[in-house]
Structures are given as structure tokens and as C-alpha cells.
Amino acid sequence: MPLVAAAVxxxxxxxxxxVGAHEPVAAREPALAAVRRLRAANPDVVVVVxxxxxALAAGSRAYPPGAVGDFRGFxxxxxxxxxxxxxxxxxxxxxxxxxxxAGAVVDRLPLSLAVGAWLLAETGWAVARRGLGVSPKAExxxxxxxxxxLAADADAAGERVALLVMGDGSARxxxxxxxxxxxxxxxxxxxxxxxxxxxxxDALLGLESGLGADLLVAGxxxxxVLAGAARAATATATVATVATAPAASAAGWNADLLYADAPYxxxxxxxxxxxxxxxxxxx
Numbered sequence: 291m292p293l294v295a296a297a298v299x300x301x302x303x304x305x306x307x308x309v310g311a312h313e314p315v316a317a318r319e320p321a322l323a324a325v326r327r328l329r330a331a332n333p334d335v336v337v338v339v340x341x342x343x344x345a346l347a348a349g350s351r352a353y354p355p356g357a358v359g360d361f362r363g364f365x366x367x368x369x370x371x372x373x374x375x376x377x378x379x380x381x382x383x384x385x386x387x388x389x390x391x392a393g394a395v396v397d398r399l400p401l402s403l404a405v406g407a408w409l410l411a412e413t414g415w416a417v418a419r420r421g422l423g424v425s426p427k428a429e430x431x432x433x434x435x436x437x438x439x440l441a442a443d444a445d446a447a448g449e450r451v452a453l454l455v456m457g458d459g460s461a462r463x464x465x466x467x468x469x470x471x472x473x474x475x476x477x478x479x480x481x482x483x484x485x486x487x488x489x490x491x492d493a494l495l496g497l498e499s500g501l502g503a504d505l506l507v508a509g510x511x512x513x514x515v516l517a518g519a520a521r522a523a524t525a526t527a528t529v530a531t532v533a534t535a536p537a538a539s540a541a542g543w544n545a546d547l548l549y550a551d552a553p554y555x556x557x558x559x560x561x562x563x564x565x566x567x568x569x570x571x572x573x
Contacts, residue, residue: 292444293523294565295331296453296516297324298486300558301340301405301508309364320549320560325409325454327546327562333452335418336410337440338372339512340402340456342423349428350436353421357397359404372399372407374416399423402456402508410454427503428511430495437518455516457509459557467555469506478505479550479557482513486561487547491517491524507557520563542566 299321304310307318328336338353345351355373362368399407403421410419422440424433444451459482460475461468467475478501485493494517502510524542542565549560 292447292449292451293441293519294333294450294452295328296455296520296563297328298455298457298509298513298516298559298561298563299324299406299409300458300556300560301402301456302458302554302556302558303361303364303401303405304554305405306361306366306368306408308366308368309361316551316553317549317558317560321409322412324548324560324562325413325415327564328452328454329413329415329417331452331564332450333417334449335420335444336452336454337420337422338403338406338410338454338456339422339424339515340400340406341426341508341512342400342402343426344400345423345425346427349425349432351423353397353399353403353423355419357399357403357421359399359401359407361404370404370407370411372403372421373419374411402512406454406456422515424511424515426508426511427499428514429499430497430514433511433514434495434518434521437515437520438522440515441519441522453516453519455509455512457507457512457559459507459509459552459559461506461508461556463552463557464555467552471555472505474501475505475557478502478507479552482509482557483547483550483559486513486559487545489520489543489545489563491521509559516563523565 300317304315305318357372359370400423459479462472462475465471494513497510543563544566546562
């Protein structure tokens with residue numbers, strides 16, 4: 291049972307207090323609580339998954355623990371490393387994607403992974419970490435395949451893995467939203483909320499890439515990575531285990547939706563998926 295838990299969190303830069311001038315953001319504490327729930331699952335490694343515009347050509351991009359999130363573009367001199375033991379980072383050391391640039395030694399995280407790195411750092415959890423940036427244009431089948439690959443890699447390595455999946459819903463929920471109002475945005479986000487709350491793997495994989503792009507959804511592909519990973523992990527369970535799982539635990543998982551709202555006209559969701567296998571004490 292290598293994939294042991296997953297948390298879904300939004301990634302607005304305002305989630306980081308220094309960026310928002312310490313403005314209270316309702317999703318912040320639920321997001322931190324979700325990360326603490328991951329910690330309780332006692333994984334060996336956390337893989338942070340999120341939209342990555344720099345992965346458009348390749349479809350995905352792996353980030354090592356030394357990759358750094360940089361919030362200076364939001365007016366704050368704040369950098370946070372993905373891994374817990376990375377050394378202090380100088381301005382000259384932070385490069386663009388792929389380490390391009392003279393003297394560059396580390397990669398720059400996309401916003402989604404940078405906020406995820408901040409959440410992990412804020413909880414003081416010194417767990418091993420890796421990052422996976424996903425093209426926001428990845429088709430559902432391709433995103434699911436990435437998730438299945440994460441589950442297979444964890445199984446092969448014998449690692450207990452947790453996923454921290456960063457993603458926002460539609461940015462078109464109200465007239466004052468970043469993308470203005472689109473009447474399809476509310477029903478779309480309701481589908482996402484139900485799918486997360488019900489461990490609706492098929493429902494997540496059924497989210498259309500084109501509609502998501504129209505609605506400025508910055509999480510669709512990443513949620514589908516989660517769905518692919520959970521489906522692959524479930525497939526490794528025995529028939530008896532699946533058959534004896536509680537009815538409320540779809541596909542051998544339990545879900546706890548901690549937050550769902552649309553402040554600023556953008557859909558934010560915080561949810562925890564925890565693996566339930568009879569006879570396993572989580573250690």
C-alpha cells in the first residue's frame with residue numbers, strides 16, 4: 291500500500307501571509323490542517339503536484355528537493371525550497387526552469403508548487419519531498435497516466451507516498467473574478483466539489499480539458515493526476531480488501547472535505563483522501 295494519503299489545496303499567492311500582507315484567507319488554516327493530516331499518515335515522501343506552464347511541451351516536469359519557490363514577483367522578498375534541508379539560496383543561484391542561465395544551480399518552482407512548498411515548510415515537517423509540474427493542457431488520459439506512474443514508482447521503491455495536490459477551481463465565478471462571470475463556472479466547481487468529497491475518481495477523470503481552460507481552472511490536470519494515482523493504487527488491492535471496504539469509502543479511500551468556497555470569485559477546495567485498508571494500522 292505505497293500511496294497512503296493525498297491532500298488537495300488551492301494555490302493562490304494570498305495563501306502565503308507575507309504576500310497578502312497578512313490578510314485573513316479562509317482557506318489557509320484548512321490547507322495547513324490538510325498537510326498535518328498527511329503527516330499523520332506517516333509517509334516516507336511527499337510528492338507535490340501542480341499546474342506548470344513551463345511543462346506545456348513535455349507534458350510534465352520533475353522538480354528535485356532543491357528547487358525553489360520565489361515570491362518576489364508578488365512584491366515580497368521570500369523564497370522557499372521544496373525540500374526541508376536545502377541550504378540558503380542566493381539570488382544568483384535561482385534560475386529559470388531547467389536551470390538555464392549562467393551559474394544557475396537550482397530550478398525555480400511554478401506558483402502551484404511554490405505555495406505547496408510553503409505549506410510544507412509552515413508545518414515544520416521535515417519529510418522528503420519531490421515535485422511534479424503538470425501541463426495545464428494535459429488531456430485527462432495523460433494526466434491519469436502520470437498519476438499511475440507515481441503509484442507504480444512508489445510501489446517499486448517500496449515507499450509510503452503521500453500526494454499534496456495543488457489546484458484552483460474556476461476563476462470565473464463572479465463578475466469581479468479574474469476572468470469575469472461565466473455561468474458555467476458554478477456548476478463546474480460543484481462537480482469538482484462532489485468528486486473530491488466522494489472520492490469520485492471517474493468524475494474527476496471526466497472533467498473536460500476544453501471547458502476547464504474556458505473557465506480558467508488551474509487544477510483540472512493535477513486533480514486528474516490524483517485520480518489516476520488513486521485508481522492505480524486501488525487496483526493493487528486484493529478483491530477481498532475492496533469488497534470489505536465500508537460503503538462510504540469509495541474505492542478503498544475515505545474523503546474529508548475541509549473547505550469549499552469561492553472568495554475573490556475563484557473556486558478553492560481543501561480535501562483529504564486517506565487510504566482505508568482493513569488490518570493496516572498506518573505504520
